[in-house]
Amino acid sequence: MSRRIDMGAFPHIWCRANNKRGDFLVSKIETLLTLQDVDLQIRDIEKELEDIPARQKLEESRLQEHREALGAAEDKHKAAQAAVQQLELEAESIQERIRKLRQQQVELKTNKEFKTMEHEIEMAQKDILLLEDKELVLMEGVETSRLIVKESSADLKDEEEAVAEDVKALDGRAGELKDELGALKAERDKAAGEVDASWLQHYERLLSRRKDRVVVPLQEGICGGCHMKLPPSVLHNTHRKTDMVVCEYCGRLLYS
Numbered sequence: 001m002s003r004r005i006d007m008g009a010f011p012h013i014w015c016r017a018n019n020k021r022g023d024f025l026v027s028k029i030e031t032l033l034t035l036q037d038v039d040l041q042i043r044d045i046e047k048e049l050e051d052i053p054a055r056q057k058l059e060e061s062r063l064q065e066h067r068e069a070l071g072a073a074e075d076k077h078k079a080a081q082a083a084v085q086q087l088e089l090e091a092e093s094i095q096e097r098i099r100k101l102r103q104q105q106v107e108l109k110t111n112k113e114f115k116t117m118e119h120e121i122e123m124a125q126k127d128i129l130l131l132e133d134k135e136l137v138l139m140e141g142v143e144t145s146r147l148i149v150k151e152s153s154a155d156l157k158d159e160e161e162a163v164a165e166d167v168k169a170l171d172g173r174a175g176e177l178k179d180e181l182g183a184l185k186a187e188r189d190k191a192a193g194e195v196d197a198s199w200l201q202h203y204e205r206l207l208s209r210r211k212d213r214v215v216v217p218l219q220e221g222i223c224g225g226c227h228m229k230l231p232p233s234v235l236h237n238t239h240r241k242t243d244m245v246v247c248e249y250c251g252r253l254l255y256s
């Protein structure tokens with residue numbers, strides 16, 4: 001009869017008892033892992049949301065280069081036009097001089113004086129021809145700079161459209177993330193409600209200090225967080241699943 005009350009004779013009872021106790025703790029860890037999973041998703045989404053305005057600014061900064069290119073092209077074009085106008089003014093003033101010389105010429109008394117003035121008029125007309133040649137060359141420059149302005153302006157317009165699209169897409173993404181965040185926060189409240197209060201407190205304290213996982217597996221005696229080798233007793237404790245097991249190096253919660 002004594003053998004009948006020896007628990008060793010009823011291994012299935014032990015098993016069930018162990019499993020029951022184990023299951024309870026496994027589920028304690030599981031609720032915490034579920035919570036951690038939701039918290040890490042929330043953290044990722046918050047980070048992405050936080051980065052969106054900077055990403056939009058970066059998109060818009062792409063325009064600066066194109067605006068500067070257009071500004072430089074316009075300046076060059078204006079300078080080319082001004083150079084042509086300057087030549088035209090010079091030519092006009094020579095024409096004016098020729099007109100005056102012609103008026104004076106009719107009043108001249110001697111043939112010699114007349115010829116001298118005729119020579120002066122011819123020289124001035126040559127100057128005008130030279131100016132006209134120069135003007136033709138400059139006009140080509142004006143046409144080139146006009147085309148560059150046109151191209152730069154089209155480039156800027158294309159870029160503005162592309163940036164507007166990207167900024168809009170990021171706004172859309174922000175909207176999606178906010179919706180996701182709302183749903184995850186509700187999920188988080190539910191998950192947190194299922195975690196043992198003292199475990200939750202410890203977990204939240206750890207999470208506020210760390211950027212990554214705070215509930216980590218103990219694999220072959222090594223902490224899944226800081227990768228330090230822990231004494232065999234720690235592995236034993238995680239197997240026992242009776243209490244919170246904490247890494248003595250990094251403070252993370254361990255499970256196996």
Ligand SMILES: [Zn+2]
Nearest residue numbers: 223226247250
């Ligand atoms: Zn550790």
